[in-house]
Amino acid sequence: MRIILDATGGDTPDVNLKGAIDALLAYEDITVVLAGPQDQLLDAINQMEATTRDRIGKRMEVLDAPEIITTDEHPVMALRQRPRSPFVLAANQLRNHEADAFVSAGSTGAFMASGLFYARCVPGVARPALGAMIPVPGRPLLLVDSGANVDCKPEWLHQFALMGSIYMKEVQQVSAPQVGLLNIGVEEVKGNELTQAVYKLLREEKQIVFAGNIEARDAIAGSCDVLVADGFAGNILIKNIEGTTSVLFGLIKKGLMSSLAGKIGALLCRGAFRNIKRSFDSSEVGGAPLLGVGGVMIKAHGNADAKTITSAIRQARTMVTADVVGKIRAGTAHEA
């Protein structure tokens, strides 16, 4: 199994090599192809400990991709101007079946555009969707789409529901994922023209278990396993969750540290706080799958550490092993 890793991606690109090494040591059935400037990568590999090199053997390769795309560039134009960037080279390899998966912590825009324009959608899928795992304690939630498509047609959201359901079955081992539709009320008639049309499509879809409309306040309360949204609303929801969580934890910390009694209380509760923090630990999750393209693509967070990169590679390996792409192709075949 060949997994291409964008060795230049993320805020601290050095973590990519460390994450790749840990993944190679953990899984003997994968080859990790580091995509980036060849000379730099070979230097870094040569500095690895000999024992580690021996254990990895020939399962670490280098794909020379000297052209870099940063997060502040127009993604599509940057891809066209730099065909030797990790994004274009990796997506082309997926399209040509020369690689099975691509993992990147780099530019989200370039990542999504490379999937749509170079890896291309599987037949029957109109647009790829970015799934985001929200670590809801006890019932992980997949939000799809979390930002790839800001303007959507009803049929696209119908496909997002199918793809999200397949992902949760095959990767998260949820036997019958409940699929909810993000809306501003639970009744069928609520929402805008888009959500009302999508509701009708999902209600009739036999391949999924439709849980109806879900309001944003119930989304992280364990109401469903897959939450379908257009990328505009989905992105607002996920950023709101991130922001609210951050502010809330900050307020709790500030409140506890403002008095001696609070500090003693915090000390007594630190085990509980640690457990809560662990349950929201995104480094265990890996990254966001770009569903619907002709290969496995995982977008890790820009501030990913080595553990997150290893998790994203593991996630890619799971998706390839479970043939998620093939199952999405089969699940949407009637729409081709």
Place this chain on the structure above:
Amino acid sequence: MQIEHLLQLAADQLGVPVESITMESRWKEDLGADSASIMLMIMDMEDATGVTFDDEAITGMQTVGDAVAYLEAHMA
């Protein structure tokens, strides 16, 4: 490369009957294309002809005729 073949590429990408496409058809208003589907179609045309559209041509392209004229002008 025949013009009919280029029109078929556009029809396939946009999911419209090829008979509905004329040189005067506007990509967005008449054929319902969005910016992503226009770019996909441009890349299909590039693969088929070997011609690369420059950035200005892409942003200024309003009608089917604009694309065909660009390709005809740049094909060897």
